Amino acid sequence: DAGITQSPRHKVTETGTPVTLRCHQTENHRYMYWYRQDPGHGLRLIHYSYGVKDTDKGEVSDGYSVSRSKTEDFLLTLESATSSQTSVYFCAIRTEYNSPLHFGNGTRLTVT
Amino acid sequence: AQSVSQHNHHVILSEAASLELGCNYSYGGTVNLFWYVQYPGQHLQLLLKYFSGDPLVKGIKGFEAEFIKSKFSFNLRKPSVQWSDTAEYFCAVSSNQAGTALIFGKGTTLSVSS
Numbered sequence: 539d540a541g542i543t544q545s546p547r548h549k550v551t552e553t554g555t556p557v558t559l560r561c562h563q564t565e566n567h568r569y570m571y572w573y574r575q576d577p578g579h580g581l582r583l584i585h586y587s588y589g590v591k592d593t594d595k596g597e598v599s600d601g602y603s604v605s606r607s608k609t610e611d612f613l614l615t616l617e618s619a620t621s622s623q624t625s626v627y628f629c630a631i632r633t634e635y636n637s638p639l640h641f642g643n644g645t646r647l648t649v650t
Numbered sequence: 651a652q653s654v655s656q657h658n659h660h661v662i663l664s665e666a667a668s669l670e671l672g673c674n675y676s677y678g679g680t681v682n683l684f685w686y687v688q689y690p691g692q693h694l695q696l697l698l699k700y701f702s703g704d705p706l707v708k709g710i711k712g713f714e715a716e717f718i719k720s721k722f723s724f725n726l727r728k729p730s731v732q733w734s735d736t737a738e739y740f741c742a743v744s745s746n747q748a749g750t751a752l753i754f755g756k757g758t759t760l761s762v763s764s
Contacts, residue, residue: 568749569749569751571751573754578756579756580740580754580755580756580757581694581740581754582754583751583752583753586749588749589682594753602730619692625661627691634748636682636701636746637740638684638696638699639694639696639742639752640696641693641694641695642693643692643693647724
């Protein structure tokens with residue numbers, strides 16, 4: 539267990555509202571990632587982070603922003619949620635610079 | 651840009667049948683390769699990984715994969731599947747540079763009937 543906690547686990551929100559998902563890790567690992575999982579698309583990278591205040595975009599970053607003010611927390615924000623952002627969101631960490639990803643349990647987000 | 655292609659969207663097997671799931675990647679440099687499994691309602695778990703060395707990699711639960719550099723392939727195999735192997739399987743690739751993200755294929759759903 540890599541000590542990753544995602545919150546909330548489930549959320550239903552309305553179109554146009556802001557939403558923030560939180561990923562918390564307990565072991566101060568440097569590299570953190572946000573993916574979304576959709577049927578037929580696998581997992582797609584949204585944003586990732588190399589360290590505090592050091593983030594970069596992935597392949598599906600439009601409509602999302604991230605922040606990492608502390609090593610242990612990586613926040614994903616949907617500024618104005620849309621129905622196309624209904625998905626399961628997974629946070630992942632790398633325990634060493636080249637190790638496999640370890641995933642959190644996911645957040646199921648529904649935008650109505 | 652890196653990409654991963656999984657050839658089979660849905661595979662249906664009977665218990666004790668042999669399994670091979672195809673994975674091809676596109677990347678010109680040195681790569682790290684992974685197979686993950688996702689059981690219904692759960693998060694992804696690592697089955698096996700390849701970084702370097704012996705191209706035949708053994709993972710958990712009797713799975714293995716073979717890296718064929720000339721074919722840009724990393725196929726997953728299991729000699730005899732069980733009903734409990736029913737899950738979705740994802741192939742992933744990353745460069746070997748520090749901290750780079752994994753790029754995933756679209757996944758293969760395996761259904762095993764008892």
